[in-house]
């Protein structure tokens with residue numbers, strides 16, 4: 001079977017080239033063609049020796065998941081739904097801002113953590129994405145957006161592993177993808193602009209610190225264990241004090257000198273002023289010196305199965321003010337792409353709910369065809 005070259009980091013690609021009888025340094029040229037130039041056709045990699053190209057055509061491929069649908073919001077946000085087989089779909093979102101372009105990438109089909117406020121969590125876990133499926137989202141989005149916008153320079157400047165799934169529960173397949181994102185021969189992202197978001201898989205936070213320290217975001221959502229046990233069930237295994245200890249261990253080698261804490265604002269659940277003060281004390285006092293932190297308050301995107309409601313805007317602002325006044329920089333996430341769907345995971349959930357019917361209806365062109373035409377569906 002042909003090897004999908006999106007499975008490999010540079011080291012892996014070099015080893016693959018050796019199996020074809022090619023020198024390792026050839027892999028750098030090939031790596032650049034694939035990731036920097038977005039080329040999937042070996043015949044078009046004109047500065048590679050013809051014999052090498054022929055071997056690649058025989059033994060390798062560059063393959064991304066098929067695009068089921070593409071949604072373009074009035075505010076420029078683009079969401080893609082990719083088919084990853086067996087009725088599973090994953091979402092990828094590109095969010096343009098004045099000074100950056102952020103891509104939100106999925107790491108699993110479904111998720112086993114089962115956070116109460118998360119549409120993906122309600123769908124259950126299907127499987128881990130492969131490295132090629134994780135990286136393919138960036139490969140496709142970067143090169144599609146370049147063609148769509150008529151740009152030659154890099155469009156995706158920031159990546160957040162905040163899409164569907166818990167990235168640290170797919171650690172071994174995530175790691176090569178992160179390395180490619182950081183490589184100067186590929187996407188050249190700085191460690192500060194690559195964020196892994198976790199619900200708190202403590203041992204893997206320690207491994208990430210050793211293997212590939214990038215910016216870290218932690219989904220906290222509650223200031224005490226009782227409530228967090230209910231909102232983020234993983235908390236029963238790794239309670240808040242263990243999670244914050246792991247954050248303190250992470251910081252010395254991290255590219256940023258703070259951890260970002262995500263806090264989804266749920267009406268009447270975790271948005272009382274007392275809870276803001278408990279959160280403040282928790283982060284300020286933990287371990288004696290506190291955890292250097294920024295907090296990102298996220299307006300909840302309601303979906304019927306959750307039984308939860310979004311906190312009123314005034315309460316979110318009051319919560320943010322209490323934290324800011326207490327000395328922790330706190331922002332409220334702007335909602336983007338509201339006109340093209342609601343919460344993360346809902347498009348994919350829609351596909352699953354209709355047991356394949358919508359999948360067949362929505363499937364139009366392959367990702368590579370889309371890339372070739374550069375047009376919206």
Ligand code: SF4
Pocket residue numbers: 111112113114115118119120121122163164165166199219
């Ligand atoms: S919030 Fe993240 S970790 Fe929790 S269920 Fe959703 S995808 Fe999984």
